[in-house]
Amino acid sequence: MLHIELDVFSGRPNPYWKLTAREERELIDRLKASPAALRPVSDVESRLGYRGMVVHADRAGQERLTRAGLPPVFRLRESTGLNVSDVTERWLLHTPGAQQILTPEVSGESARTIGSPSALQDSGSSGLDAALAACATWSSTWADLNTFWNGARRPSNNCYNFASSLATNTFAQPGRGTGQIFTSLTIGAVKDATFRDGYTAGCNDDRFVDYVCIWPGTDYHFYHRIADFWGSLRRWAHKPGSTPATNVDNSGQPITDPITCNRGPYTWDGAPYIYARVNPRATIN
Structure with a gap:
């Protein structure tokens, strides 16, 4: 079969x-x-x-x-x-x-x-607010993340694992680790599930920034803010499903801002910045 x-x-x-x-x-x-x-x-x-x-x-x-x-x-x-x-x-x-x-x-x-490339989309920056810029926005550099995620861990960890900086090897789902998974594929439901897992809506010194968007009624996706190789620049990266982690969008452009990058069918967001602890206290699963 x-x-x-x-x-x-x-x-x-x-x-x-x-x-x-x-x-x-x-x-x-x-x-x-x-x-x-x-x-x-x-x-x-x-x-x-x-x-x-x-x-x-x-x-x-x-x-x-x-x-x-x-x-x-x-x-x-x-x-x-x-x-x-x-x-x-x-x-x-x-x-x-x-x-x-x-x-x-x-x-x-x-x-x-199938058979045709996606339309290109500008990957310029929309500008980040002061609270976002002030947050401790990475737990590692891109070089470290690339080495950690793109080997044996790649097939069994998804975008939520990557955004949470926690490899559970279970294709983690928001809310599953704390007993109540998201109930619908909306920004509100997915964000609420991440809050149950230990994320918050506000930034402080021990958190990094993630961004969540929705393929309406179909799927969710997370972006994770990182540092470059030298730790001097804040960039964004993501891990689409079981594919390798990367810092480029669907147009092959470096992701300077997830709001304006080419996100393919993940078109819906709505004030989506969320904040996770550098050392997660809740179980992501």
Whole structure:
């Protein structure tokens, strides 16, 4: 049996669906005809929104893939750029299993991204207020964070782990560690869940700054304020889902301000700065 993972979320686990026997045969035939579409699972961009599809197989499925000369698990994408395997990915996106699992928002965003680059957006600064500028806004430098997050911890920690500077290896969800996860995908609900985990709405000397935004009704995403290599400049970084942590946005530009950077489908914010302790006292899980 083959399962398709749509690599699309940042905070929540990605959606999966299984293929029918007929769909499995068709997918294998398509991939044998176009092996350039196959990439290692780790060969992925750190960007928000659609990042390709990952094919997973149980033991019987792995045997069928092996007999066809295909790897047991792989990513469908031409490269880590935006030239994706258009025809096969569009076909998978419209299989009945996908249509049952994916919301119109997720399916539409993925279809828009497949085969064409996202529109570019300016990554200029909107200006930070005095309270934000005065806060202790990093727990480490970018060089340290990059080394810490982009090795073995990368697949099992998400944007909330990264923003909290706490690797739980559980794909942490706001509020889960303190017994009440967020109840809806709104800024208010996600922020309230982080407050239960020990975040606050105000800044003081022992806190760093995070920024939360929403893909309306679909997912959430966190940005984390850091220092550069020398500790002299305040910048922003993020970790889209299980992808590597990065300090660039969906346009490949350095993130000087999460309000104005290219956030892909995560379009909604609303006074989203929140503050976490340098040494978290509550359990993030």
